Amino acid sequence: MEKLQRRDWLKQNALLLAGLGFTGKLRSLGLESPGLGDKKNMPPFVKLSANENPYGPSPLAQKAMAAAIAGSNRYAWQLTDEIRKKIGQLYGLDENHVLMGAGSSEILGTVAAFTGKNRGNAVSPHPTFRLWWQVAESFGLTIKKVPLTADKKIETATLLAAMDNNTKLLYICNPNNPTGSVIPAEELKKCIERASEKAMVLLDEAYTEYSDEPSMAPMVATNKNLVVAKTFSKIHGMAGTRTGFALAHPDTIRQLAAFQPWANAGVSAVSLAGALASLDDSSFLKECRAKNDIVKKYSALALEDMKMTVVPSHANFLYYQATGFTGDFSKSINSSAINAVRVFEDTGQWYRTSIGTMEEMKYFIDTVKAKWA
Numbered sequence: 001m002e003k004l005q006r007r008d009w010l011k012q013n014a015l016l017l018a019g020l021g022f023t024g025k026l027r028s029l030g031l032e033s034p035g036l037g038d039k040k041n042m043p044p045f046v047k048l049s050a051n052e053n054p055y056g057p058s059p060l061a062q063k064a065m066a067a068a069i070a071g072s073n074r075y076a077w078q079l080t081d082e083i084r085k086k087i088g089q090l091y092g093l094d095e096n097h098v099l100m101g102a103g104s105s106e107i108l109g110t111v112a113a114f115t116g117k118n119r120g121n122a123v124s125p126h127p128t129f130r131l132w133w134q135v136a137e138s139f140g141l142t143i144k145k146v147p148l149t150a151d152k153k154i155e156t157a158t159l160l161a162a163m164d165n166n167t168k169l170l171y172i173c174n175p176n177n178p179t180g181s182v183i184p185a186e187e188l189k190k191c192i193e194r195a196s197e198k199a200m201v202l203l204d205e206a207y208t209e210y211s212d213e214p215s216m217a218p219m220v221a222t223n224k225n226l227v228v229a230k231t232f233s234k235i236h237g238m239a240g241t242r243t244g245f246a247l248a249h250p251d252t253i254r255q256l257a258a259f260q261p262w263a264n265a266g267v268s269a270v271s272l273a274g275a276l277a278s279l280d281d282s283s284f285l286k287e288c289r290a291k292n293d294i295v296k297k298y299s300a301l302a303l304e305d306m307k308m309t310v311v312p313s314h315a316n317f318l319y320y321q322a323t324g325f326t327g328d329f330s331k332s333i334n335s336s337a338i339n340a341v342r343v344f345e346d347t348g349q350w351y352r353t354s355i356g357t358m359e360e361m362k363y364f365i366d367t368v369k370a371k372w373a
């Protein structure tokens, strides 16, 4: 981006930044200014490696969790029913379309186990979120990895072409982790319709709320071969509470539930109380999205300033190419003070960094600048 455009962007966002609590730090927002890192508000260790939300949990969720501790001697059946109802309504469905899990990781693993019971293969873009691969493989699925395009997008035609008579599962992460790219809604919908005629489609929507793309969850009302996995770990800022869920047709939910030793019981009463409160805190969710957008833009511009290629991100992390860096970029940046660079591909010098607070990102950019010269 040209310097003039950059200045315009900063000017346009000055009011918003002030409203979001960046007042007084605006001066240091100038990308050209040296010594960006404002260490006053920094945590002792800057963690930008797991795409967590640095602003959460919401104050309402924290209050609800604190209040729920005293009731933890009881099983959380009532709260479980309540949250399944609430989540169902949120997507124009009902509680029978919802299965709770200890994070969406549990949901991904459950779907992998369920589809693996008949052996075969699972088609997956690469790179993507691959935590479920291990479960899939131990249940007898072979992973068919489909490369992304050169500009790091998932091409649905290539995914569909990779499916064969042995395909039991197609996994799509939208927006994709680690690239942050999205499949436009119409294209995704068509891909789900076609793929689900042959196999189960597992759509991972961990980051949808950071994008402008709609959830595909309403499709599960009529499609038994679609599972949408969602989480409270990202926009809700509740990764440590381990709260996630699946949205699927009631018949599919019943089959998946049979793979949980105790269906819907993997989330604690405290976590459920927090999640319920967080669902009601729309202003907190909006604020997280707005802050993330601004800090992400700042970070992308700063990396581009260093001549890096940055993939347009629709999530809370950036994927960028540090070509020209001599040596091991991740080893060089990560230290006892910061964990910010993760590698997902063997070639091409592509790296992922999560979006933290403005102070954290300034520290990260400063660190990169110092090593970059």
Ligand SMILES: Cc1ncc(COP(=O)(O)O)c(C=O)c1O
Pocket (backbone or CB within 6 Å): 050, 051, 102, 103, 104, 105, 106, 129, 173, 177, 204, 206, 207, 230, 231, 232, 233, 239, 242, 243, 244
């Ligand atoms: C795409 C994606 N799906 C699922 C998860 C798992 O989230 P959790 O198990 O915390 O809900 C993550 C975590 O980083 C993720 O990036």
